[in-house]
Amino acid sequence: MAAQETRMLLKYTDEPGYTPDIGCYIKHGGYETLKKALKLKPEELRQEIKDSEIRGRGGAGFPTGVKWGFIDYKSGKPVYLICNADESEPGTFKDRQLMYKDPHQLLEGMMISAYAIQAKLSFIYIRGEMFRGAKILEQAIEEARAKGFLGDNICGSGYSCDMLVHRGAGAYICGEETGLIESLEGKRAYPRIKPPYFPAVFGLYQCPTIVNNVETLCHVKHAIDMGGKEFAKIGTPGNTGTRIWSVSGHIQKPGYYEFPCGGITMGELIYDLCGGLYPGRKLKAVIPGGTSSKVLNAEDRYTGKLKDGTPFDWSINDIPLDFDSFVHVGSMSGSAAVIVMDDSTDMVEALANINAFYAHESCGQCTPCREGCLWMNKITSRMMAGNAKETDADLLHSVSLQISGRTICAHGEAAAWPTESFVDKFRDEFLAKASGNASAKPESAYRLI
Amino acid sequence: MNLKPETLKKIETVIPRYPERRSALLPVLHLVQEDQGYISKEAMEWIAEQVGVEPIHVYELVTFYPMLRETPAGKKQIRVCRTLSCALAGSYKVCEIFQKRLGAPLNGVSDDGEYSVEFVECLASCGTAPAVLVDDKLYENVTPERTENFIKEHVCPNARPQQPAAEAVEGGEN
Numbered sequence: 001m002a003a004q005e006t007r008m009l010l011k012y013t014d015e016p017g018y019t020p021d022i023g024c025y026i027k028h029g030g031y032e033t034l035k036k037a038l039k040l041k042p043e044e045l046r047q048e049i050k051d052s053e054i055r056g057r058g059g060a061g062f063p064t065g066v067k068w069g070f071i072d073y074k075s076g077k078p079v080y081l082i083c084n085a086d087e088s089e090p091g092t093f094k095d096r097q098l099m100y101k102d103p104h105q106l107l108e109g110m111m112i113s114a115y116a117i118q119a120k121l122s123f124i125y126i127r128g129e130m131f132r133g134a135k136i137l138e139q140a141i142e143e144a145r146a147k148g149f150l151g152d153n154i155c156g157s158g159y160s161c162d163m164l165v166h167r168g169a170g171a172y173i174c175g176e177e178t179g180l181i182e183s184l185e186g187k188r189a190y191p192r193i194k195p196p197y198f199p200a201v202f203g204l205y206q207c208p209t210i211v212n213n214v215e216t217l218c219h220v221k222h223a224i225d226m227g228g229k230e231f232a233k234i235g236t237p238g239n240t241g242t243r244i245w246s247v248s249g250h251i252q253k254p255g256y257y258e259f260p261c262g263g264i265t266m267g268e269l270i271y272d273l274c275g276g277l278y279p280g281r282k283l284k285a286v287i288p289g290g291t292s293s294k295v296l297n298a299e300d301r302y303t304g305k306l307k308d309g310t311p312f313d314w315s316i317n318d319i320p321l322d323f324d325s326f327v328h329v330g331s332m333s334g335s336a337a338v339i340v341m342d343d344s345t346d347m348v349e350a351l352a353n354i355n356a357f358y359a360h361e362s363c364g365q366c367t368p369c370r371e372g373c374l375w376m377n378k379i380t381s382r383m384m385a386g387n388a389k390e391t392d393a394d395l396l397h398s399v400s401l402q403i404s405g406r407t408i409c410a411h412g413e414a415a416a417w418p419t420e421s422f423v424d425k426f427r428d429e430f431l432a433k434a435s436g437n438a439s440a441k442p443e444s445a446y447r448l449i
Numbered sequence: 450m451n452l453k454p455e456t457l458k459k460i461e462t463v464i465p466r467y468p469e470r471r472s473a474l475l476p477v478l479h480l481v482q483e484d485q486g487y488i489s490k491e492a493m494e495w496i497a498e499q500v501g502v503e504p505i506h507v508y509e510l511v512t513f514y515p516m517l518r519e520t521p522a523g524k525k526q527i528r529v530c531r532t533l534s535c536a537l538a539g540s541y542k543v544c545e546i547f548q549k550r551l552g553a554p555l556n557g558v559s560d561d562g563e564y565s566v567e568f569v570e571c572l573a574s575c576g577t578a579p580a581v582l583v584d585d586k587l588y589e590n591v592t593p594e595r596t597e598n599f600i601k602e603h604v605c606p607n608a609r610p611q612q613p614a615a616e617a618v619e620g621g622e623n
């Protein structure tokens with residue numbers, strides 16, 4: 001049987017007649033979980049989230065319950081909750097759906113989380129280009145405040161927490177949580193060095209702060225609703241819950257697809273859910289988790305041992321869509337943003353496009369990233385301008401290795417990994433550019449740089 | 450600098466909502482830019498005073514955040530997503546058509562000040578690529594084939610081929 005979606009977070013979003021207003025949300029059972037949660041102790045809720053084994057959906061996949069466990073309550077300082085809605089990883093558009101189509105689900109998840117961590121104030125940091133999204137969320141906050149679901153004395157519980165929508169202004173680095181905090185403090189988004197600046201200890205205004213992704217906070221609502229242990233039964237061990245995958249690129253039915261972690265494979269996603277490639281085209285490469293994740297060559301086989309010691313031998317189509325499997329194949333699931341490239345793609349050109357992105361987005365704080373991203377961009381741009389050299393593949397590789405591991409934040413890796421992996425996995429194409437043996441691009445393929 | 454009364458009112462409301470005034474810098478900058486079209490030196494000094502920081506602390510934000518501008522955009526602002534998924538779907542071609550039809554160079558303004566055409570990085574709409582922002586409104590699936598009609602419908606009903614736009618500036622970062 002062809003693989004199918006199992007929607008939890010997106011259960012109602014695309015149903016005809018489902019609207020983002022609070023009336024519609026309440027009609028569908030909305031805010032009942034918040035009422036239930038407010039009757040429990042905050043530490044009980046935190047335990048449920050630990051039991052649920054939810055992993056962060058923003059990119060790093062860090063367990064949410066563990067993150068919450070780092071909060072320094074002894075300091076006596078106010079605690080802040082920030083929803084990271086700065087969705088900017090190229091290929092990712094899942095949080096947009098959740099915020100635009102079902103904003104109250106996010107608000108409910110946030111207020112449950114805020115109560116669980118005893119936050120004094122909560123923020124939604126939304127990217128500046130989502131003009132309508134900010135309006136939808138502000139409207140939703142007004143509605144929820146009017147009904148007593150946020151603000152003062154929430155549902156008569158005595159707990160109070162307000163919420164602010166804060167718009168970014170076009171900088172990718174604000175997706176990095178300490179960069180986001182700097183930005184929210186009214187500064188340039190220069191990420192902070194960790195240690196000592198772990199947000200749960202020294203976050204916003206040097207107070208304990210939790211930054212969670214939109215999708216993660218929506219999951220909190222469902223985990224509390226069904227109970228953490230029950231939630232952990234969805235998906236596979238260590239990869240719990242459903243996940244929304246964004247699919248784009250050379251594919252018949254691009255879009256967002258939700259199913260339990262590990263529930264289907266890359267091949268099922270591409271061919272069953274997304275209707276396969278364009279007619280007459282062959283799969284060449286897949287970026288599995290946003291452009292920061294290492295590219296996978298469709299011709300390769302992936303072998304090794306799983307965590308429990310079971311050997312695996314996968315083609316690209318066999319890879320289960322969860323957190324751990326992509327680490328096993330030398331990449332990462334990142335923000336679950338699959339970019340499909342067929343055999344009409346010039347891989348040097350695709351990398352040139354990606355390198356232009358990271359050169360534009362490096363915040364400039366650390367020298368290896370600031371300089372390295374510009375150099376990688378210059379090299380791939382020059383290669384595309386017809387001036388490729390035989391040494392470029394090695395040069396690019398060497399620059400990339402001098403960035404990763406040498407920067408304050410993960411932007412270094414995010415920028416270096418595409419170059420490292422494109423050169424590793426498509427080396428012949430990089431060499432062919434220099435020797436003049438590169439095969440011509442089909443006329444149907446668009447320019448990428 | 451003459452801000453509209455409603456802008457001033459919004460600024461007065463937004464600053465005290467934050468635990469620390471400096472946090473209101475981005476929201477205030479957005480409000481001033483919406484009102485004035487860009488952030489002038491005079492505006493930076495005024496904002497610094499409102500929030501209680503030095504003007505340099507405002508200036509460093511204006512130069513850091515790509516959405517903030519020191520010069521006015523065209524009356525209609527076209528922002529085409531440049532990043533991979535949109536490029537795979539033809540966004541370079543789309544951007545080229547906008548430039549030619551509206552007479553604006555890449556990342557510049559048309560001579561009559563009416564239009565600006567810019568490339569921006571990933572707009573988080575990759576499943577409906579290419580994505581284009583016209584002012585504050587997002588449009589999806591603006592393919593090269595659809596762009597001519599799109600311009601007539603949503604940008605400029607009388608668009609006609611003008612002088613070819615000036616040569617595109619590649620890799621502005623270099």
